[in-house]
Amino acid sequence: MIRIGIDLMGNDNSPETLLLTLKELELGPSVEFVAFGLPAYKAICPFEYIETPEFISMDDHPLSALRQKKEASLCVGLRYLKEQKINAFVSAGNTGALVTGAKVIVGNLPGILRPALLARVPTKKEPVAVLDVGANVQVKACHLVQFALLGTAFVKIHGVDKPTVGLLNIGSEAIKGTSELRLAYQELKTMPEAPFHFAGNIEGKSVFDGNVDVLITDGFTGNVFLKTAEGIASLILDRFGSLLPPQEYEKLGPQIRDLSGHLHYAEYPGAILAGAGGIVIKCHGYSTPRAFLNAIAGAAQLVRGNFMEEIRKASKRTRYPLFSSLKNKKM
């Protein structure tokens, strides 16, 4: 039995809306849900419900909230994950609180310096796994190298055995970008027995050609990358709507909605906190209920695919000799 914990609180959708939508989700008899939220919503919940007296809001400061609201739905859910009472935890709440809470309550995998938020982004071919999309605003070269290993573990679940990894940069030459990027480039290029093929630096425009399976970057740039993609998608679909005659646009309706959904971050199945000691998935605060469902389905897939086992192997891989020399150089 796969048990998925769901944080009903602290996002733009009301707990009622989320519960109503959750009723529609069919993941088979082997999956059950555990919802975490204020007592008021227990009566309308059709499955297991854990009452929590408080919650962390979007505006709360992550660290103070974690200290002061130990019984918030987000914290209780993470404790359930730590104690293996659930196999995955999905939240659309405060990102900072979720990332820091996962570190404090669940802990990182051994050897992992900084877990990273990983999101799948559509390309002309298969989706690319992009990390970090927002957990770490500034990173060192050693973190970027770990992200490559974490991303590799993730795409293995999706059937790619030796993935191609690219480093998001502003030009393909090895000398491009910040000193940390240049150092990460050298390390990725020369890593012995790497479980991936390193494709070098990749520019934002080439990412969408779909020639890399994993794209690594710091959490600031990755977040800008993701949100820019969403913004321009909305701009183009908007313009197309005004270009096409209404009846034509209407005819294309289902396909356009599908395309738009795939390109719209809010519809995308959330970001996985890769490197944490359990499966933690972050949805956007403005996620649609459908995106929330996608995230839950994604969580079930990760549990079935033994994601934690793959990621544990990757975390062992982080202790190879070259990496420690890198750590001495730049920490």
Next chain:
Amino acid sequence: MIRIGIDLMGNDNSPETLLLTLKELELGPSVEFVAFGLPAYKAICPFEYIETPEFISMDDHPLSALRQKKEASLCVGLRYLKEQKINAFVSAGNTGALVTGAKVIVGNLPGILRPALLARVPTKKEPVAVLDVGANVQVKACHLVQFALLGTAFVKIHGVDKPTVGLLNIGSEAIKGTSELRLAYQELKTMPEAPFHFAGNIEGKSVFDGNVDVLITDGFTGNVFLKTAEGIASLILDRFGSLLPPQEYEKLGPQIRDLSGHLHYAEYPGAILAGAGGIVIKCHGYSTPRAFLNAIAGAAQLVRGNFMEEIRKASKRTRYPLFSSLKNKKM
């Protein structure tokens, strides 16, 4: 008479192609061109031609190239600009060499710490001026504040008197992003008699709503932003092509090409090096000849609009008291 210098060398288009395309450009009798390139192309040039014995290629290291190739087309063109023999200089060559060359040969405007590359990006409303899109990989808060003033001077030429300025960040709250971004936020928020309205932090997805006239960011993030927008535009247009029945897509041909052109960075009129002591415009190495023409037309517009006068006013504005306190804090 407006004289525009054109660097024929060091980009993906051959000098022949550029010269052929340039013949088509009609900017009126008040504009004349001066081309800079190898002697071999002089015979086919229909206007003034300055022979240079060498050129800087894309693969050259910017600093060494500037030291070793003082007679390269890029260097000679910048000297003409410095000596006011031309009013603007357009190049699609090596970005690093052009940015550094402009600093060394033409010089920065007084008070300007770091010129920034400024590009116009389409939105749901008017285009937004984004800077820096690639001149400075890492910046301090004081540079970001100057970028706001430089961007303001630029959009004034385009008729916006008191523009709205946004800071590209990963969330709207003042505490988001790096320490330099937070410092710049405070400074922009409290700047006395600012010639702009500060809209605070703007996320990548909101930029395209068109609610800010100027978007400021470091050159690394700005470059990723620009190229991501280009990449996703190409992805979407590609998918639309396969969605629409061929005859429908054909019917929409001109509008789609127009839309695509506006969203395609390669068609966009180049980036202006705002803060340099003269009008320097950088086109992409992979710019289409049409984009090159757009850049030249853009250069003529800047000369006519007295861009250098506006930008000089902005550079004087950089020496207000608060700014120097900021410089003391973080330099």
